[in-house]
Amino acid sequence: MTVLRSTRSRGIRVAAGLGVLVVVAAGCTGNSADDGTGSQSSAPRAASDNDAPGKKVVIGFSGPAADHGWLGAINSAAKAEAGKYSDVEFRTAEGTNDASLQISQIETFINDKVDAIVLLPTDGAALTEVATKAMNAGIQVVNVDREFSSPFAARTTILGDNYGMGVSAGTYACKLVKDKNLSNPVIAEIAGIDALPLTQDRSKGFADALKACGQTVDNRVAAAFTVESGEKEASNLLQAAKKIDIIWNHDDDQGIGVMQAFDNANRHEFAFIGGAGSSNAMQWIKDGKMEATVIYPPTQAADGVRLARLLVQQKGLSDLVQVEVPRRIVLNAPVVTKANVDKYLPLGFKS
Amino acid sequence: MSVDATAQNGAPGRSGSPVPDPDRQQTVAPEATHQSRFTALLASSFGRNLGLVIALVLLCVVGLATAGDRFGTFDNAMTILRLASVIGVISVGMTFVISGGGIDLSVGAIVALGSVWATTVATQAMAADVHWIVMVFTAVLVGAACGLVNGVLIAYGRIAPFIVTLAMLAAARGLAEIIAKRRTQIITDRDFIDFFNGNVMGVPVLVIMFALAAVVGWLLLNRTTFGRRTLAVGGNPEAARLAGIKVQRQTAYLYILLGVACGIAAVMIMARTTTGSSTHGQLYELDSIAAVVIGGTLLSGGRGTIVGTVFGVLIFTTLTNVFTLNDLDTSTQAVAKGAIIIAAVLLQQRVAGRSHKT
Known part of the structure; x- marks a missing residue:
């Protein structure tokens, strides 16, 4: 059984913070929500319109079989996140622990000419070849949790620590x-x-x-x-x-x-x-x-979905000065105690 | 039923087949006297394969209707076939073991062990010095050796195949984990990967390997003494022994043959994933047995069909593809798979029950 689990949680909080910022921004200005062209993210702004609907993005998602509470949470969080965006068309390939089958799922995404692939590989090394193929086909690949063996196989990697x-x-x-x-x-x-x-x-x-x-x-x-x-x-x-x-x-x-x-x-x-x-x-x-x-955040793939959308729409992370999505994001591993448990309870996954 | 008649059941009787099936009458004729012509047709190899063709066509129609522009492309067809190729080669070997009256639960574990052994630092170093064919030989040899152990214990040790191969399932995967230290071993030889992942005139090498395995398997089962002996041993070992067939040796050969198929499948999965890993090939035993059984090979032995097996593999892989294209989840697919297996076996039992009455 390959229960490789991954990572952790900081980016989520950043992302959640961003979300709040964006909601506030949208509530105040309401500027880009109706023109529907959020893609012209030119100059970085403190409060961005990153969440405003932009160019339609087709994202393919593939992860391992959800034979563990954490992996189940990975899948459902990714799906839920995609559902929040009207400009995201989310395609999932069913979870599998067979590298060969997962490769064929990625091949299907390549044939489909999806815009981005969010991939939590059943085995990082085994999926590297096909992920590289996807990158060469012009698809933005976001690697989640288990790293590929080549830096050419993904545009962005998001990992736990x-x-x-x-x-x-x-x-x-x-x-x-x-x-x-x-x-x-x-x-x-x-x-x-x-x-x-x-x-x-x-x-x-x-x-x-x-x-x-x-x-x-x-x-x-x-x-x-x-x-x-x-x-x-x-x-x-x-x-x-x-x-x-x-x-x-x-x-x-x-x-x-x-x-x-x-x-x-x-x-x-x-x-x-x-x-x-x-x-x-x-x-x-x-x-x-x-x-x-x-x-160890079960929301990594959900973050992967957000990053994939930003990559395709050519937006950056609005809390960074840099206008591009980073190459690599390592999430934090915070300690939850009685004092702060209420803050983290919404992120908890069902075993 | 005579041995010769059963041997012909593996012949491709589907319409438009270029291969003649001269003995088909022999299978159909005695039954026709007892049954309607329709059931006789169903009982013939033609009828059985026709059912599979209809099932596959139905799946393709569903695929075209639900994801037409994405399903009906050459690239998608090749994606289906590439996925089918690994499990396909194993299933061809499995057809021999099952029609010979046995079963092998260890194929996935043997694939894992072959892939690990062929990608150790030592093997890869030797391959770098000589040629990548060293890795191929290693995988095939490991497969054959595992098959030999299975075969000898079953044929000469007289232990039930279920038990022996269950033990091999545990032991081979355990050994693979020990050798690999549960790490994934990356293949560094680009020539090996490029060769097996390449295309010949647009057709992936893996698919060609599957096609070759199917053709060789068909010839071996239907056109050689080896094939006739296999079906004789599977149908009635005692009669086979009285007929002068060395039943034990034949049984051992079948497991070695399947072991070799597993070794080839290990090479294919190494090329596909560019790695060797003790986690490769999980549950392949179930996938291949399911493909063989819905193809029409009798689980009790004595009747085997390579063409049916190939259809069985294609039906399952096409099903997976259609599900993926339509964004449906694993659980639904598992239910569909289960239903297909039961439907196929029910149909098969009816057919088998009728032919036994004759």
Whole structure:
């Protein structure tokens, strides 16, 4: 199972902020909404007309099979985002974990002469060739989450920050150690699939951040991004360590199983930090069952749709001085706690 | 039914076929005495393939009606055929195993292992020194070796094919993960990629490979002793043994043949994705078995049709294409696929039931 997950959330907030700006701008001026030619985005403006209807854009979207809550959220968020724009014609190819099938979907988009393709590849390297072909055919390719192996395969890449996710979790753990004045804390980690680079990145970020406050991971297990594997590995972990102070679990989907294991063993003496940012986890944070979670934004593909539209309409990101869409956007991995959970709850995905 | 008669069922009986089917009368005649001419027609290879042609034509009509300007283009046809080619080559091999009375659940895993083994640093270094054909040989050899293990355990170890190939499914993919360390291995040899992704007179090389596999498979099944032995072993192994056929050896050969087909499919997927990966070929066993079964090959063995298999593959890939063009989701497509499989098998059972009464 290739549950490569990706990234995180900052761009979303920027984008959401932009959206607000635009709405305000449109409400004040109402200038370009009726002439329907928003494409002449010449000079950068503080409040842009980026969201005003412009040239019609046909966007093809293809992602992996939604066999995981986060991936399901990726697909639905992309679709919902496209639905907000009257000038976007959105075509989805059904999700698949077969690289060969996904290649044929992209070939279909090329045959169709779509304007842009938003692609979350089932395997970045395997889709690079066909994405390059699309670029050569003059189609704007936006690469989401799993990177291609060649820079020529995409116009823009939007990614989560797996290393940053570990850093956020580790930094928050350090803060807990300091706040609670723990002298010799037991810190545990429940990772995802260990062989995946994204898991390695997350663990490295966690370890590096802990090092900053002189801590290390005392107990570590690796699950497989599924509820059952989370339950199994967390049970093992609780057996291995009689007392734990802080646990970081990489993934809120497997977190459902992890929480079940805690309940079964009636062990809640530790601060439980999650990862990804599902609505379950956020509800737990609200209810006080969970300390925090680190977001890996499931809205990357939705951002990809927006970027694709801007690229085709030759607009820039209006909060940047530069008039072109950036080559590469890495989203932030913020920590959600009881203090700010209400702000993030709308972004939470259903496991 | 005699062995010779069943052997002919794989012949392309569809209208306009250039290949004559001299023995068809033999299949139809005894049944016609018991049944109406219509059911007799259905029971013949002609009738079965006619059903598939109608299904495919219907799909194309739906495609043209719903996405005419985008469906009915040469480029789209080639997109369908390129997608069909990988699973098609496997399905041709699968036709032999199934009509020989077996089943193979490990094809996807063997494809993954072949693609990984052929793209390791060591193999690619050797390929760079010699020629990219080294990678092709590696993939085919790995496929053949897996098929040999399957075949020997099934034929001589007398373990059920379902169990042996289920074990191979787990083991081959596991080995692929170990070798690749679950990373995707990128192919650096542009000549290899350009050759297999190229076109000959506008037709993609992958599609030509599929066509060649189908033609060779058809000849092997319908025009050689090997094919007749396969159907004899699948239809009634005891009778085949009494007739002097070395049943065990023949069975082993069938799995090796399918292993080779998987090796070729691994090369094709390597070219398509420019990578080798332990995640390649997931669920290919189900796709290929489904294509073979709706094509009209009997799951219980004894009757096999390459032409039907090719239609089966094309029906599923065209269905996928029409769904993609119409922006429909996976779940709907899965339901449609399931319905097609059940309809095909129901039809087949009726046909088989009638012919057994004779």
